[in-house]
Each structure stands twice: as C-alpha cells, then as structure tokens.
Amino acid sequence: MSAPPQPLALTSGAAWHPPPTAAGLVPAETHALGNAIRDAALALGFARVGFCPIEPFEAAAQALGDWLDKGMHGEMAYMAGEPRSEPAQLLPAARSLIVVAMPYGRDVSASPNGAQLLPLTGRVARYARGADYHAVLRDRLNLLADRCAALTGRGVLARPCVDTAPLLEREAARRAGIGFTAKSTLTIAPGIGSYVLLGELLTDIELQPDRPLVQQGCGSCTTCLVACPTSAFVDAYTLDARRCISYLTIELRGSIPRELRPLIGRWVFGCDVCQEVCPFNQSRRSRPQDAELTPRAHLTDPELVGLLQLTASGYRRFVRRSALRRIDRARLQRNAAVALGNCGSAEATPALAQSLAENPSALVREHVAWALGRLPGEAAREALRRHRPCEREAAVIDEIDYALRQ
Numbered sequence: 001m002s003a004p005p006q007p008l009a010l011t012s013g014a015a016w017h018p019p020p021t022a023a024g025l026v027p028a029e030t031h032a033l034g035n036a037i038r039d040a041a042l043a044l045g046f047a048r049v050g051f052c053p054i055e056p057f058e059a060a061a062q063a064l065g066d067w068l069d070k071g072m073h074g075e076m077a078y079m080a081g082e083p084r085s086e087p088a089q090l091l092p093a094a095r096s097l098i099v100v101a102m103p104y105g106r107d108v109s110a111s112p113n114g115a116q117l118l119p120l121t122g123r124v125a126r127y128a129r130g131a132d133y134h135a136v137l138r139d140r141l142n143l144l145a146d147r148c149a150a151l152t153g154r155g156v157l158a159r160p161c162v163d164t165a166p167l168l169e170r171e172a173a174r175r176a177g178i179g180f181t182a183k184s185t186l187t188i189a190p191g192i193g194s195y196v197l198l199g200e201l202l203t204d205i206e207l208q209p210d211r212p213l214v215q216q217g218c219g220s221c222t223t224c225l226v227a228c229p230t231s232a233f234v235d236a237y238t239l240d241a242r243r244c245i246s247y248l249t250i251e252l253r254g255s256i257p258r259e260l261r262p263l264i265g266r267w268v269f270g271c272d273v274c275q276e277v278c279p280f281n282q283s284r285r286s287r288p289q290d291a292e293l294t295p296r297a298h299l300t301d302p303e304l305v306g307l308l309q310l311t312a313s314g315y316r317r318f319v320r321r322s323a324l325r326r327i328d329r330a331r332l333q334r335n336a337a338v339a340l341g342n343c344g345s346a347e348a349t350p351a352l353a354q355s356l357a358e359n360p361s362a363l364v365r366e367h368v369a370w371a372l373g374r375l376p377g378e379a380a381r382e383a384l385r386r387h388r389p390c391e392r393e394a395a396v397i398d399e400i401d402y403a404l405r406q
Helices: 032-045 060-070 133-152 171-174 225-228 245-251 305-308 312-319 330-342 346-357 362-374 378-391 394-405
Strands: 016-018 046-054 095-104 155-163 197-203 233-234 267-269
Touching: 016 133, 032 046, 032 095, 046 171, 046 197, 095 133, 095 171, 095 346, 133 155, 133 197, 133 378, 171 197, 225 233, 245 330, 267 330, 305 330, 305 346, 312 330, 330 346, 330 362, 346 362, 362 378, 362 394, 378 394
Parallel strands: none
Antiparallel strands: 016 155, 046 095, 095 197, 155 197
C-alpha cells in the first residue's frame, strides 16, 4: 500500500509518521488492527490502553465551566484559556483517541503523616521522583505512532498529548475504559490504583471505541476527602485547587496563605495524601512500575536545608530532567522554608537565619520569617529581631512582626 503524501501544514504538536520501508512487513487486517495497536502499546510499557471517540466531552465541559465560574482554579488561568473538551481541535484530521496509562512507583516506606521521615527532610510527590514523565510519555507515544504506521502499512498523522495539552484527560480515560473517576477527582485503574500517569495519542486511524468503565466506583468511601490536610475537597468529585497542597507548592507563584502553611507539613512539591489512604492503593501484591520512573535518591528524601540554600547552578542540577523543573528556585526555597517551619526543630534555625539575612527573594524571606516563628528557642527570635531593621519589603516586615508576636 502506498503512503499518502505528507501534509504540508501540521497542527502544532502533530507529526507525520511514515510507514516502515523494510520489506516483508505485512499490515494488520482491519478487524485485528485495534488488538494489534493495543498489544503494541502494552509492549511499550503502558499498563492500560483504550480507544476513545473524538466527539466533544459535553458533560465534562459543563462541569469544568461550573468549576471555573466558582474560581476554584485559582491562578491556573490556562484552565480557562483554551477549550479542553474538544479533542478534534487539537488535530482536525483525527479519527480516534488512543488513551494510555503508565504506572509509577508505589512507595510504602512513608506513612501519610510523614512520621517515618528523617529529620529535616521533605517530601516530593511520587510521580515526580523519577525522570520527567512528560518526556517519558511523549517519547513512548511517538513510538506508538510509529508502530501504528507499521501496523496500518501507511503514513500516520498523530499528536501525542500529556497533561500540558488542553484536553480533559481523565474524562478521556473514563470513556476509553482505562478507569473511573474517583471522589478525589483522580483516575483509578482497577487492579493498579491511582498511581498512574495518563497520556493520549490523537491519530487519523479509525478505531472501534472501547466502552466506558462504569461498573466500579468509590461506593460510600470518603477516606480521601477526610484525610486531606487542607480540607481541599468541597465535596466528592469537587476539589478547590486553591487549598490543595499540590496547587500551593507548584501552581501558586506568590505567598502561601498563612493559615494553610502549617497544614502543608513537609511537602515541597505536590502531595500524595489522598492516594496514600485510598483503599484501591492498599493492595500488598506487586504493582507494575516503569523503569524510567524509578525514584531518584535525591528526590525521594530531599534535605530541606540543602533546598533552602540552593544556588542557581545547584537548582539546575537538582531539577534536571525531572518534573520539578515546573517551579523556579524561589518557589522551591519557599516550600522548603515552610517545611522547615513545620519540622519544628531548632536545628533548622541557623540555616533559616542565614536565608533571612541573605536570600535575594522577598518571597523566600517572607516564608523564612514565618518558619523561624515556628521554631523553639531564643535563637530563632533573635534572628528575627536582628534582621527587622534591615528589611525593606513590607510583606517580610509584616511576617517578622507576626512571628515575634507568637
């Protein structure tokens, strides 16, 4: 079968995947194409794969609109910037949406309240402890598109999507039979749980859609809603992002609300509490885990003082090829300061005092002052008093005065 000519203009993010030139390759029969693509996806390391029609997600769009109208997205303006419920807008030539789920590490070494953490160490959400999943998923999806070209015997137009694309991926996963949406708003894949990363491949191949997974759900369980440290769940299936620890440590660019800081604990990037308590994640049997997402030591138990003292080059090394590149150095240091304050150990006083005096970021100094106010001992209070006459930023001065009143 000869390949149609490559399109002259491609939608942003899309690519043309030519058919293989090796002799002897036989395209899959039409009726077996879906199964062959599914097998190819599983061979690439995806734990689940399903096919979804590209019709608009109308009900999900309405729910998103209601959520946005209530302002629960906070500073995430991108959530309202582009339509997220119309897959065809991302690739007008698309005929099917292939949805995949990749498992990541299920760490059972730490309890939800962090009681087993080493002194002055922080916590990073498990999905971010290995290689940057955006690159991992995108590379695998492009390989899947190559396999699709081989299986069809023609060139294939495809666009890979990870969570940075304007697409309601959890609704796509539900429609493709990957899993169901939990009360925590996360996707739960039966037999794996919620520790999965979702990816999508828009393609011009016509595939038979899978049936949505509707036979399972959370039942009467509300464990995740109750366990959330910041009470971010307004109700089942409704998350007020403005109170979510993941939002506060990643998306929020400015000051973390003072009343929420003690509730963040030692999280410096993201949060796993609602997943740690979920019954679907409690099985002791072995779960699949992709090798590229294996946790790295420095991201598993990061030293908070080290994070607070990161230089520009040290920051680049720390976040290199990881999802932590999503936040800048000042926000990472802000988060480390809050975590040190929540450790409640006087051992953190010297590092915090030095940062209060020397850190060029007013945002960091503001949270450092708050942290010092949380620590025991006269040394912390003396550091606040000593710096007070030198400070010129109103927000930092206010935080110093607040800390000294405590």
